Amino acid sequence: MKHALAWATTLALSLPQILSAEGQNVTQDQQDVLAAVEHMTQSFMDNNIPEVMDSYEPKATVLFEPAVPITENTMLKEMFAGMAALNPVFEYPSGHDVVVNGDIAIHISPWTMAGKTQDGQAVAQNGLSIAVLRRQEDGSWKMVIDNPHGARLLATK
Template sequence: MTTNHDAGSAHADLAEYVARWVELFNARDRAALDGLYEADAVVVPRPGYPVTGAERAAALADFMGLGVPMKAALRQAYIANDIALLVIEWSLTGTGPDGREIDMGGTATDVARRGADGQWRYVIDNPSGVAT
């Protein structure tokens, strides 16, 4: 179930945003995926190690390089004006390019901001959520 404290079209937009992120990730479209982030956005590829800029792009490329499809669903969205806290359940399951089985997943806690153009973009992408 998804919770939304701003019961308008913003919640549906955020669910579509998450679905679009997954679509681009699975298509391995790094350039388009990067467009779903603010220029100075932070990605936390592993707990306690936030990265931005070129390191952010490299972390996302490494994640895509696992070569297995992602599934993700928006579980909760809390919206205050143009800022949203997203709680997302995700998983990566399959056989990687090296033949190794991959089975990982978690509950992401992410922050997105709606720009002047009406589009949501990640400010913080934290796939591990509160995991340490």
């Protein structure tokens, strides 16, 4: 937990620089979208499943495995709880890309995750997160589609 807090603090302080590293100005909408993603990630690492679920619209779709979309709320909670049992630590080592068009946004970022099973076996995963968010009536952003396996492409014939 101590390391997760240090990581989250470091990430929060460095994100404006990461987003603007290529000379781009970071808009308030981009900052808000990124904050929504960070909040979900931190809630997940804290095993706070109600907060994780609040980061999504009620009929959101999440792909815990490539090409296996899940929309049913109870199943989403169970999947998040199962993954949170690994005590995961997530990092976004290459920064974030956020594109906003009106009330729709896309967040793209490579990620890594390290955790441990209950019997102490190390688990490591990585991928490309692609998340679509929608601005809510109260101005907050919630995820509509969350695909942490965005690097997996569909095969063409």
